[in-house]
Amino acid sequence: MTTVTSGTASRTEGVGPLLRAWRQQRRVSQLELALRADSSARHISFIETGRSRPSEEMVLRLAEHLEVPVRERNALLLAAGYAPRYPETPLEDPALEVVRAGIERLIGGFEPYPALVVDAMYDVVAANRGVLALFDGVPEALLTPPLNAVRLTLHPRGLAPRIRNLREWRGHLLEQMRRNIALRRSERLRALYDEVAAYPVPDTACPEEPAEPVAYFALPMVIEHRGRTLSFVSSISTFNTPMDVTVAELAVETLLPADPATAEYLQTWLS
Template sequence: MTTAATGPSASTAAPAGQGVGPLLRAWRERRRVSQLELALRADSSARHISFIETGRSRPSEEMVLRLAEHLDVPVRERNALLLAAGYAPHYPETPLDSPALETLREGMERLIQGYEPYPALVVDAMYDVVAANRGVAMLLDGVPEHLLRPPLNVMRLTLHPQGLAPRIRNLREWRGHLLAQMERQIALYRSAPLRALYEEVAAHPVPETAMDPEPAGPVPYFALPMRIEHEGRVLSFISSISTFNTPMDVTVAELAIETLLPADPATVKYLHGLLS
Protein backbone atom coordinates (compact mmCIF):
# COMPACT_ATOMS: atom_id res chain seq x y z
CA MET A 1 0.00 0.00 0.00
CA THR A 2 1.05 3.57 -0.46
CA THR A 3 -0.26 6.94 0.47
CA ALA A 4 0.67 10.54 0.53
CA ALA A 5 1.09 12.22 3.81
CA THR A 6 -0.20 15.74 3.48
CA GLY A 7 1.64 17.56 6.25
CA PRO A 8 2.83 16.00 9.49
CA SER A 9 3.54 18.12 12.50
CA ALA A 10 6.92 19.49 11.68
CA SER A 11 9.63 21.86 12.69
CA THR A 12 10.14 24.69 10.24
CA ALA A 13 13.21 25.08 8.05
CA ALA A 14 14.36 28.29 9.70
CA PRO A 15 15.50 28.63 13.30
CA ALA A 16 12.85 29.58 15.81
CA GLY A 17 12.65 33.13 17.05
CA GLN A 18 13.75 34.80 13.80
CA GLY A 19 10.28 35.94 12.80
CA VAL A 20 8.25 35.14 9.74
CA GLY A 21 10.73 36.45 7.16
CA PRO A 22 13.17 33.51 7.10
CA LEU A 23 10.25 31.07 7.08
CA LEU A 24 8.66 32.73 4.06
CA ARG A 25 12.02 32.83 2.31
CA ALA A 26 12.52 29.12 3.00
CA TRP A 27 9.12 28.29 1.49
CA ARG A 28 9.79 30.50 -1.54
CA GLU A 29 13.12 28.80 -2.15
CA ARG A 30 11.57 25.34 -1.80
CA ARG A 31 9.02 26.30 -4.44
CA ARG A 32 11.80 27.76 -6.61
CA VAL A 33 9.98 31.05 -6.98
CA SER A 34 11.83 34.37 -7.29
CA GLN A 35 10.93 37.39 -5.19
CA LEU A 36 9.69 39.13 -8.33
CA GLU A 37 7.50 36.21 -9.37
CA LEU A 38 6.00 35.92 -5.89
CA ALA A 39 5.38 39.67 -5.80
CA LEU A 40 3.52 39.51 -9.11
CA ARG A 41 1.39 36.62 -7.90
CA ALA A 42 0.58 38.35 -4.61
CA ASP A 43 -0.02 41.82 -6.12
CA SER A 44 2.96 43.26 -4.24
CA SER A 45 6.49 44.36 -5.12
CA ALA A 46 9.81 42.55 -5.06
CA ARG A 47 11.11 45.27 -2.74
CA HIS A 48 8.31 44.61 -0.24
CA ILE A 49 8.88 40.84 -0.39
CA SER A 50 12.59 41.44 0.22
CA PHE A 51 11.83 43.66 3.21
CA ILE A 52 9.51 41.01 4.67
CA GLU A 53 12.09 38.25 4.27
CA THR A 54 14.86 40.31 5.88
CA GLY A 55 12.66 41.47 8.74
CA ARG A 56 12.69 45.14 7.71
CA SER A 57 8.92 45.04 7.21
CA ARG A 58 6.24 43.22 9.20
CA PRO A 59 3.58 41.77 6.90
CA SER A 60 -0.10 42.07 7.71
CA GLU A 61 -2.07 38.96 8.57
CA GLU A 62 -3.72 39.17 5.17
CA MET A 63 -0.33 39.37 3.43
CA VAL A 64 0.99 36.32 5.30
CA LEU A 65 -2.03 34.29 4.22
CA ARG A 66 -1.81 35.60 0.67
CA LEU A 67 1.86 34.68 0.33
CA ALA A 68 1.23 31.28 1.90
CA GLU A 69 -1.55 30.65 -0.61
CA HIS A 70 0.64 31.51 -3.59
CA LEU A 71 3.47 29.37 -2.22
CA ASP A 72 1.09 26.44 -1.66
CA VAL A 73 2.08 26.21 2.00
CA PRO A 74 0.26 23.40 3.88
CA VAL A 75 -2.45 24.52 6.30
CA ARG A 76 -0.53 23.53 9.43
CA GLU A 77 2.49 25.52 8.29
CA ARG A 78 0.32 28.55 7.50
CA ASN A 79 -0.55 28.64 11.19
CA ALA A 80 3.18 28.50 11.98
CA LEU A 81 3.80 31.46 9.68
CA LEU A 82 1.06 33.47 11.36
CA LEU A 83 2.45 32.71 14.82
CA ALA A 84 5.94 33.74 13.71
CA ALA A 85 4.48 37.03 12.43
CA GLY A 86 2.75 37.67 15.76
CA TYR A 87 -0.79 36.68 14.80
CA ALA A 88 -3.17 34.02 16.07
CA PRO A 89 -3.52 30.76 14.09
CA HIS A 90 -6.15 31.02 11.38
CA TYR A 91 -6.96 27.34 10.90
CA PRO A 92 -8.37 25.16 13.71
CA GLU A 93 -7.15 21.62 14.38
CA THR A 94 -10.31 19.72 15.28
CA PRO A 95 -9.89 16.22 16.79
CA LEU A 96 -11.14 13.64 14.33
CA ASP A 97 -13.50 12.15 16.93
CA SER A 98 -15.11 15.57 17.55
CA PRO A 99 -18.88 15.84 16.92
CA ALA A 100 -18.05 18.67 14.52
CA LEU A 101 -16.45 16.13 12.14
CA GLU A 102 -19.12 13.42 12.49
CA THR A 103 -20.53 14.05 9.01
CA LEU A 104 -17.05 13.90 7.52
CA ARG A 105 -16.25 10.62 9.30
CA GLU A 106 -19.51 9.05 8.16
CA GLY A 107 -18.91 10.21 4.61
CA MET A 108 -15.43 8.70 4.50
CA GLU A 109 -16.71 5.42 5.94
CA ARG A 110 -19.45 5.22 3.30
CA LEU A 111 -16.95 6.04 0.58
CA ILE A 112 -14.47 3.31 1.43
CA GLN A 113 -17.20 0.74 2.16
CA GLY A 114 -18.79 1.53 -1.20
CA TYR A 115 -15.46 0.76 -2.86
CA GLU A 116 -15.57 -2.86 -1.72
CA PRO A 117 -14.54 -5.48 -2.71
CA TYR A 118 -11.49 -3.39 -3.63
CA PRO A 119 -9.23 -2.15 -0.79
CA ALA A 120 -9.58 1.44 0.43
CA LEU A 121 -8.40 3.24 3.55
CA VAL A 122 -8.03 6.68 5.14
CA VAL A 123 -4.71 7.75 6.67
CA ASP A 124 -3.41 10.79 8.51
CA ALA A 125 -0.20 12.74 7.99
CA MET A 126 1.98 10.14 9.73
CA TYR A 127 0.59 7.27 7.63
CA ASP A 128 -1.53 6.01 10.54
CA VAL A 129 -4.76 4.31 9.45
CA VAL A 130 -7.91 6.21 10.40
CA ALA A 131 -10.39 3.88 8.66
CA ALA A 132 -10.21 0.85 6.35
CA ASN A 133 -12.63 -1.44 4.54
CA ARG A 134 -12.87 -5.23 4.21
CA GLY A 135 -10.60 -5.23 1.18
CA VAL A 136 -7.74 -3.93 3.32
CA ALA A 137 -8.55 -6.42 6.09
CA MET A 138 -8.28 -9.19 3.50
CA LEU A 139 -4.76 -8.10 2.55
CA LEU A 140 -3.77 -8.10 6.24
CA ASP A 141 -4.79 -11.72 6.83
CA GLY A 142 -2.01 -13.48 8.73
CA VAL A 143 -0.08 -10.34 9.75
CA PRO A 144 1.23 -10.78 13.34
CA GLU A 145 -0.83 -9.21 16.10
CA HIS A 146 1.95 -6.87 17.25
CA LEU A 147 1.84 -5.08 13.88
CA LEU A 148 -1.94 -4.72 14.06
CA ARG A 149 -2.09 -2.91 17.38
CA PRO A 150 -3.39 0.67 17.09
CA PRO A 151 -2.33 2.91 15.63
CA LEU A 152 -1.87 0.83 12.49
CA ASN A 153 0.79 2.42 10.33
CA VAL A 154 0.78 1.83 6.58
CA MET A 155 4.55 2.08 6.17
CA ARG A 156 5.25 -0.33 9.03
CA LEU A 157 2.63 -2.81 7.81
CA THR A 158 3.96 -2.68 4.25
CA LEU A 159 7.72 -2.76 4.79
CA HIS A 160 8.16 -4.80 7.99
CA PRO A 161 9.65 -8.26 7.22
CA GLN A 162 6.80 -9.82 9.24
CA GLY A 163 4.17 -7.63 7.60
CA LEU A 164 3.23 -7.44 3.93
CA ALA A 165 6.82 -7.20 2.64
CA PRO A 166 7.38 -10.96 2.11
CA ARG A 167 4.17 -11.14 0.07
CA ILE A 168 4.93 -8.26 -2.30
CA ARG A 169 6.39 -9.82 -5.41
CA ASN A 170 7.92 -6.57 -6.71
CA LEU A 171 9.04 -5.42 -3.28
CA ARG A 172 12.31 -3.84 -4.41
CA GLU A 173 10.44 -1.48 -6.77
CA TRP A 174 7.56 -0.85 -4.37
CA ARG A 175 9.86 -0.27 -1.41
CA GLY A 176 11.89 2.22 -3.45
CA HIS A 177 8.70 4.04 -4.41
CA LEU A 178 7.53 4.31 -0.77
CA LEU A 179 10.90 5.44 0.59
CA ALA A 180 11.28 8.05 -2.15
CA GLN A 181 7.82 9.35 -1.31
CA MET A 182 8.75 9.68 2.35
CA GLU A 183 12.01 11.44 1.44
CA ARG A 184 10.06 14.04 -0.54
CA GLN A 185 7.76 14.63 2.44
CA ILE A 186 10.70 14.99 4.82
CA ALA A 187 12.42 17.47 2.52
CA LEU A 188 9.25 19.54 2.35
CA TYR A 189 8.15 19.48 6.00
CA ARG A 190 11.39 18.86 7.94
CA SER A 191 9.38 16.61 10.27
CA ALA A 192 11.35 14.87 13.01
CA PRO A 193 8.63 12.22 13.64
CA LEU A 194 8.43 11.46 9.91
CA ARG A 195 12.22 11.22 9.71
CA ALA A 196 12.19 8.74 12.62
CA LEU A 197 9.54 6.65 10.86
CA TYR A 198 11.56 6.70 7.64
CA GLU A 199 14.73 5.56 9.40
CA GLU A 200 12.80 2.78 11.12
CA VAL A 201 11.20 1.30 8.00
CA ALA A 202 14.22 1.91 5.73
CA ALA A 203 16.33 -0.22 8.10
CA HIS A 204 14.18 -3.31 7.52
CA PRO A 205 15.88 -5.90 5.31
CA VAL A 206 14.30 -7.00 2.06
CA PRO A 207 12.95 -10.56 2.56
CA GLU A 208 14.35 -13.07 0.09
CA THR A 209 10.88 -14.58 -0.31
CA ALA A 210 9.75 -11.39 -2.04
CA MET A 211 12.40 -11.53 -4.73
CA ASP A 212 10.54 -13.45 -7.44
CA PRO A 213 11.66 -12.39 -10.95
CA GLU A 214 9.44 -9.98 -12.86
CA PRO A 215 7.64 -11.20 -16.00
CA ALA A 216 9.78 -11.04 -19.16
CA GLY A 217 8.95 -8.46 -21.81
CA PRO A 218 7.20 -5.09 -21.49
CA VAL A 219 5.36 -4.42 -18.23
CA PRO A 220 1.62 -4.58 -19.08
CA TYR A 221 0.63 -1.84 -16.59
CA PHE A 222 -0.10 1.86 -17.02
CA ALA A 223 1.41 2.73 -13.61
CA LEU A 224 3.67 1.00 -11.10
CA PRO A 225 1.55 -1.73 -9.49
CA MET A 226 1.83 -3.38 -6.13
CA ARG A 227 1.92 -7.11 -6.92
CA ILE A 228 0.99 -8.91 -3.71
CA GLU A 229 0.36 -12.58 -2.96
CA HIS A 230 -2.84 -13.67 -1.24
CA GLU A 231 -3.53 -17.36 -0.59
CA GLY A 232 -1.33 -18.50 -3.46
CA ARG A 233 -2.54 -15.92 -5.99
CA VAL A 234 -0.70 -12.77 -7.06
CA LEU A 235 -2.98 -9.74 -7.08
CA SER A 236 -2.04 -6.49 -8.82
CA PHE A 237 -3.16 -3.04 -7.66
CA ILE A 238 -2.66 0.55 -8.79
CA SER A 239 -2.83 3.12 -6.00
CA SER A 240 -4.90 6.31 -6.21
CA ILE A 241 -4.75 9.10 -3.60
CA SER A 242 -7.47 11.67 -2.81
CA THR A 243 -7.29 14.67 -0.49
CA PHE A 244 -9.82 17.36 0.40
CA ASN A 245 -10.08 20.44 -1.79
CA THR A 246 -9.30 23.77 -0.05
CA PRO A 247 -9.37 22.43 3.53
CA MET A 248 -9.99 24.96 6.31
CA ASP A 249 -8.97 22.68 9.19
CA VAL A 250 -5.54 21.20 9.91
CA THR A 251 -6.93 17.74 10.68
CA VAL A 252 -8.95 17.60 7.47
CA ALA A 253 -6.04 18.94 5.42
CA GLU A 254 -3.84 16.06 6.60
CA LEU A 255 -6.23 13.23 5.72
CA ALA A 256 -5.75 11.18 2.58
CA ILE A 257 -8.01 8.51 1.07
CA GLU A 258 -6.19 5.73 -0.76
CA THR A 259 -7.98 3.36 -3.07
CA LEU A 260 -6.34 0.31 -4.63
CA LEU A 261 -7.62 -0.22 -8.15
CA PRO A 262 -7.25 -3.73 -9.62
CA ALA A 263 -4.66 -3.62 -12.39
CA ASP A 264 -5.77 -6.74 -14.28
CA PRO A 265 -8.94 -8.78 -14.91
CA ALA A 266 -7.72 -11.70 -12.79
CA THR A 267 -7.54 -9.48 -9.68
CA VAL A 268 -11.04 -8.13 -10.36
CA LYS A 269 -12.49 -11.61 -10.66
CA TYR A 270 -10.71 -12.90 -7.57
CA LEU A 271 -11.82 -10.03 -5.31
CA HIS A 272 -15.43 -10.19 -6.42
CA GLY A 273 -15.47 -13.92 -5.73
CA LEU A 274 -13.79 -13.53 -2.36
CA LEU A 275 -15.76 -10.63 -0.82
CA SER A 276 -19.06 -10.63 -2.67
Protein backbone atom coordinates in the same frame (compact mmCIF):
# COMPACT_ATOMS: atom_id res chain seq x y z
CA MET B 1 17.34 25.35 6.34
CA THR B 2 14.89 27.12 8.64
CA THR B 3 12.53 24.68 10.35
CA VAL B 4 9.20 25.38 12.02
CA THR B 5 9.20 23.61 15.37
CA SER B 6 6.76 25.36 17.68
CA GLY B 7 4.81 28.54 18.22
CA THR B 8 7.43 29.87 20.64
CA ALA B 9 10.29 29.21 18.25
CA SER B 10 8.33 30.76 15.40
CA ARG B 11 7.72 33.98 17.32
CA THR B 12 11.38 34.21 18.27
CA GLU B 13 12.64 33.62 14.77
CA GLY B 14 10.17 35.87 13.02
CA VAL B 15 8.14 35.26 9.92
CA GLY B 16 10.71 36.62 7.43
CA PRO B 17 13.27 33.77 7.59
CA LEU B 18 10.46 31.20 7.54
CA LEU B 19 8.91 32.67 4.41
CA ARG B 20 12.33 32.88 2.78
CA ALA B 21 12.95 29.20 3.59
CA TRP B 22 9.63 28.18 2.05
CA ARG B 23 10.29 30.31 -1.04
CA GLN B 24 13.74 28.82 -1.52
CA GLN B 25 12.43 25.31 -1.01
CA ARG B 26 9.84 25.94 -3.72
CA ARG B 27 12.60 27.40 -5.92
CA VAL B 28 10.68 30.62 -6.50
CA SER B 29 12.43 33.98 -6.88
CA GLN B 30 11.33 37.06 -4.95
CA LEU B 31 10.14 38.61 -8.21
CA GLU B 32 8.11 35.58 -9.20
CA LEU B 33 6.50 35.37 -5.77
CA ALA B 34 5.73 39.08 -5.86
CA LEU B 35 4.00 38.74 -9.22
CA ARG B 36 1.94 35.82 -7.97
CA ALA B 37 0.94 37.65 -4.79
CA ASP B 38 0.28 41.03 -6.45
CA SER B 39 3.12 42.65 -4.55
CA SER B 40 6.65 43.85 -5.34
CA ALA B 41 10.01 42.15 -5.09
CA ARG B 42 11.13 45.01 -2.82
CA HIS B 43 8.27 44.36 -0.41
CA ILE B 44 8.99 40.62 -0.38
CA SER B 45 12.63 41.38 0.36
CA PHE B 46 11.67 43.71 3.23
CA ILE B 47 9.41 41.01 4.72
CA GLU B 48 12.11 38.36 4.52
CA THR B 49 14.74 40.57 6.14
CA GLY B 50 12.39 41.79 8.87
CA ARG B 51 12.30 45.39 7.67
CA SER B 52 8.56 45.14 7.05
CA ARG B 53 5.88 43.32 9.02
CA PRO B 54 3.40 41.67 6.66
CA SER B 55 -0.32 41.91 7.27
CA GLU B 56 -2.23 38.77 8.20
CA GLU B 57 -3.74 38.77 4.71
CA MET B 58 -0.28 38.99 3.12
CA VAL B 59 1.05 36.09 5.20
CA LEU B 60 -1.84 33.91 4.09
CA ARG B 61 -1.52 35.04 0.49
CA LEU B 62 2.19 34.24 0.35
CA ALA B 63 1.59 30.90 2.06
CA GLU B 64 -1.07 30.05 -0.51
CA HIS B 65 1.21 30.81 -3.45
CA LEU B 66 4.06 28.89 -1.84
CA GLU B 67 1.76 25.90 -1.23
CA VAL B 68 2.58 25.89 2.47
CA PRO B 69 0.68 23.12 4.32
CA VAL B 70 -2.17 24.28 6.55
CA ARG B 71 -0.38 23.32 9.78
CA GLU B 72 2.64 25.40 8.79
CA ARG B 73 0.45 28.36 7.82
CA ASN B 74 -0.53 28.58 11.48
CA ALA B 75 3.18 28.63 12.37
CA LEU B 76 3.75 31.48 9.91
CA LEU B 77 0.87 33.46 11.41
CA LEU B 78 2.25 32.95 14.93
CA ALA B 79 5.69 34.06 13.78
CA ALA B 80 4.15 37.23 12.36
CA GLY B 81 2.33 37.93 15.63
CA TYR B 82 -1.14 36.80 14.60
CA ALA B 83 -3.45 34.13 15.96
CA PRO B 84 -3.61 30.78 14.13
CA ARG B 85 -6.32 30.74 11.49
CA TYR B 86 -6.86 26.98 11.14
CA PRO B 87 -8.13 24.78 14.00
CA GLU B 88 -6.86 21.24 14.57
CA THR B 89 -9.97 19.30 15.50
CA PRO B 90 -9.60 15.68 16.65
CA LEU B 91 -11.16 13.38 14.08
CA GLU B 92 -13.42 11.83 16.75
CA ASP B 93 -14.80 15.28 17.67
CA PRO B 94 -18.55 15.72 16.97
CA ALA B 95 -17.70 18.69 14.76
CA LEU B 96 -16.14 16.30 12.22
CA GLU B 97 -18.97 13.77 12.26
CA VAL B 98 -19.87 14.65 8.67
CA VAL B 99 -16.26 14.06 7.59
CA ARG B 100 -16.08 10.71 9.38
CA ALA B 101 -19.40 9.55 7.97
CA GLY B 102 -18.42 10.63 4.47
CA ILE B 103 -15.12 8.77 4.70
CA GLU B 104 -16.83 5.58 5.91
CA ARG B 105 -19.36 5.74 3.07
CA LEU B 106 -16.62 6.40 0.53
CA ILE B 107 -14.34 3.52 1.45
CA GLY B 108 -17.27 1.20 2.13
CA GLY B 109 -18.70 1.92 -1.30
CA PHE B 110 -15.33 1.09 -2.85
CA GLU B 111 -15.55 -2.55 -1.73
CA PRO B 112 -14.60 -5.16 -2.78
CA TYR B 113 -11.54 -3.12 -3.74
CA PRO B 114 -9.27 -2.13 -0.81
CA ALA B 115 -9.43 1.46 0.43
CA LEU B 116 -8.10 3.23 3.51
CA VAL B 117 -7.61 6.68 4.99
CA VAL B 118 -4.32 7.76 6.57
CA ASP B 119 -3.14 10.87 8.38
CA ALA B 120 0.11 12.80 7.95
CA MET B 121 2.06 10.04 9.74
CA TYR B 122 0.52 7.29 7.56
CA ASP B 123 -1.46 6.05 10.56
CA VAL B 124 -4.65 4.34 9.40
CA VAL B 125 -7.74 6.19 10.61
CA ALA B 126 -10.25 4.16 8.56
CA ALA B 127 -10.11 1.06 6.38
CA ASN B 128 -12.62 -1.13 4.56
CA ARG B 129 -12.86 -4.92 4.57
CA GLY B 130 -10.71 -5.19 1.46
CA VAL B 131 -7.72 -3.66 3.25
CA LEU B 132 -8.26 -5.70 6.41
CA ALA B 133 -8.31 -8.90 4.35
CA LEU B 134 -4.88 -8.05 2.94
CA PHE B 135 -3.54 -8.02 6.51
CA ASP B 136 -4.30 -11.73 6.97
CA GLY B 137 -1.30 -13.38 8.60
CA VAL B 138 0.34 -10.18 9.83
CA PRO B 139 1.52 -10.58 13.47
CA GLU B 140 -0.69 -9.01 16.12
CA ALA B 141 2.21 -6.85 17.29
CA LEU B 142 2.08 -4.94 14.00
CA LEU B 143 -1.71 -4.66 14.12
CA THR B 144 -1.79 -2.85 17.46
CA PRO B 145 -3.44 0.57 16.99
CA PRO B 146 -2.54 2.94 15.63
CA LEU B 147 -1.90 0.87 12.51
CA ASN B 148 0.75 2.44 10.33
CA ALA B 149 0.33 1.76 6.62
CA VAL B 150 4.00 2.20 5.69
CA ARG B 151 5.26 0.12 8.60
CA LEU B 152 2.77 -2.66 7.83
CA THR B 153 3.77 -2.66 4.18
CA LEU B 154 7.57 -2.61 4.50
CA HIS B 155 8.16 -4.49 7.77
CA PRO B 156 9.86 -7.88 7.14
CA ARG B 157 7.11 -9.51 9.20
CA GLY B 158 4.36 -7.48 7.58
CA LEU B 159 3.29 -7.48 3.93
CA ALA B 160 6.85 -7.16 2.59
CA PRO B 161 7.56 -10.90 2.14
CA ARG B 162 4.36 -11.27 0.11
CA ILE B 163 5.00 -8.33 -2.23
CA ARG B 164 6.59 -9.80 -5.36
CA ASN B 165 7.95 -6.49 -6.64
CA LEU B 166 8.98 -5.21 -3.22
CA ARG B 167 12.10 -3.36 -4.37
CA GLU B 168 10.13 -1.25 -6.84
CA TRP B 169 7.17 -0.72 -4.50
CA ARG B 170 9.48 0.07 -1.59
CA GLY B 171 11.29 2.66 -3.71
CA HIS B 172 7.96 4.24 -4.63
CA LEU B 173 6.84 4.47 -0.98
CA LEU B 174 10.15 5.87 0.25
CA GLU B 175 10.19 8.51 -2.48
CA GLN B 176 6.63 9.49 -1.55
CA MET B 177 7.75 9.86 2.07
CA ARG B 178 10.74 11.99 1.07
CA ARG B 179 8.44 14.36 -0.81
CA ASN B 180 6.15 14.65 2.22
CA ILE B 181 9.10 15.27 4.53
CA ALA B 182 10.23 18.13 2.28
CA LEU B 183 6.68 19.49 2.21
CA ARG B 184 5.83 19.20 5.90
CA ARG B 185 9.27 19.37 7.59
CA SER B 186 8.13 16.89 10.21
CA GLU B 187 10.72 15.36 12.54
CA ARG B 188 8.28 12.57 13.43
CA LEU B 189 7.84 11.74 9.76
CA ARG B 190 11.63 11.80 9.28
CA ALA B 191 12.00 9.35 12.18
CA LEU B 192 9.41 7.03 10.61
CA TYR B 193 11.23 7.24 7.28
CA ASP B 194 14.56 6.36 8.92
CA GLU B 195 12.91 3.38 10.61
CA VAL B 196 11.24 1.85 7.55
CA ALA B 197 14.14 2.64 5.20
CA ALA B 198 16.38 0.57 7.49
CA TYR B 199 14.18 -2.54 7.29
CA PRO B 200 15.96 -5.44 5.57
CA VAL B 201 14.55 -6.44 2.21
CA PRO B 202 13.40 -10.09 2.29
CA ASP B 203 14.83 -12.53 -0.23
CA THR B 204 11.35 -12.87 -1.72
CA ALA B 205 11.81 -9.36 -3.11
CA CYS B 206 13.68 -10.89 -6.07
CA PRO B 207 11.12 -13.17 -7.77
CA GLU B 208 11.63 -14.78 -11.13
CA GLU B 209 10.27 -12.86 -14.08
CA PRO B 210 6.94 -14.20 -15.36
CA ALA B 211 7.01 -16.05 -18.69
CA GLU B 212 4.71 -13.42 -20.19
CA PRO B 213 5.33 -9.99 -18.57
CA VAL B 214 2.20 -7.89 -18.04
CA ALA B 215 2.14 -4.35 -19.44
CA TYR B 216 0.76 -2.26 -16.57
CA PHE B 217 -0.51 1.31 -16.98
CA ALA B 218 1.08 2.36 -13.66
CA LEU B 219 3.50 0.83 -11.16
CA PRO B 220 1.52 -1.93 -9.44
CA MET B 221 1.83 -3.56 -6.07
CA VAL B 222 1.98 -7.26 -6.90
CA ILE B 223 1.12 -9.24 -3.78
CA GLU B 224 0.47 -12.86 -2.86
CA HIS B 225 -2.86 -13.38 -1.12
CA ARG B 226 -4.33 -16.74 -0.17
CA GLY B 227 -2.34 -18.51 -2.85
CA ARG B 228 -3.23 -16.00 -5.56
CA THR B 229 -1.15 -13.25 -7.12
CA LEU B 230 -3.01 -9.95 -7.09
CA SER B 231 -1.97 -6.69 -8.71
CA PHE B 232 -3.11 -3.25 -7.56
CA VAL B 233 -2.38 0.32 -8.58
CA SER B 234 -2.75 3.04 -5.98
CA SER B 235 -4.74 6.26 -6.25
CA ILE B 236 -4.51 8.94 -3.54
CA SER B 237 -6.91 11.83 -3.01
CA THR B 238 -7.14 14.65 -0.48
CA PHE B 239 -9.73 17.25 0.51
CA ASN B 240 -9.97 20.37 -1.61
CA THR B 241 -9.17 23.66 0.19
CA PRO B 242 -9.38 22.29 3.75
CA MET B 243 -9.86 24.76 6.61
CA ASP B 244 -8.85 22.40 9.43
CA VAL B 245 -5.38 20.93 10.07
CA THR B 246 -6.71 17.44 10.73
CA VAL B 247 -8.78 17.36 7.55
CA ALA B 248 -5.93 18.84 5.52
CA GLU B 249 -3.64 15.97 6.50
CA LEU B 250 -6.04 13.14 5.63
CA ALA B 251 -5.43 11.13 2.47
CA VAL B 252 -7.75 8.54 0.94
CA GLU B 253 -5.86 5.72 -0.79
CA THR B 254 -7.70 3.30 -3.04
CA LEU B 255 -6.22 0.17 -4.57
CA LEU B 256 -7.57 -0.51 -8.05
CA PRO B 257 -7.16 -3.91 -9.74
CA ALA B 258 -4.32 -3.67 -12.25
CA ASP B 259 -5.36 -6.65 -14.37
CA PRO B 260 -8.57 -8.53 -15.26
CA ALA B 261 -7.66 -11.56 -13.12
CA THR B 262 -7.41 -9.43 -9.97
CA ALA B 263 -10.67 -7.64 -10.75
CA GLU B 264 -12.46 -10.94 -11.28
CA TYR B 265 -11.08 -12.43 -8.07
CA LEU B 266 -12.08 -9.38 -6.03
CA GLN B 267 -15.68 -9.68 -7.17
CA THR B 268 -15.97 -12.98 -5.25
CA TRP B 269 -13.45 -12.12 -2.51
CA LEU B 270 -15.79 -10.56 0.03
CA SER B 271 -19.12 -11.85 -1.25
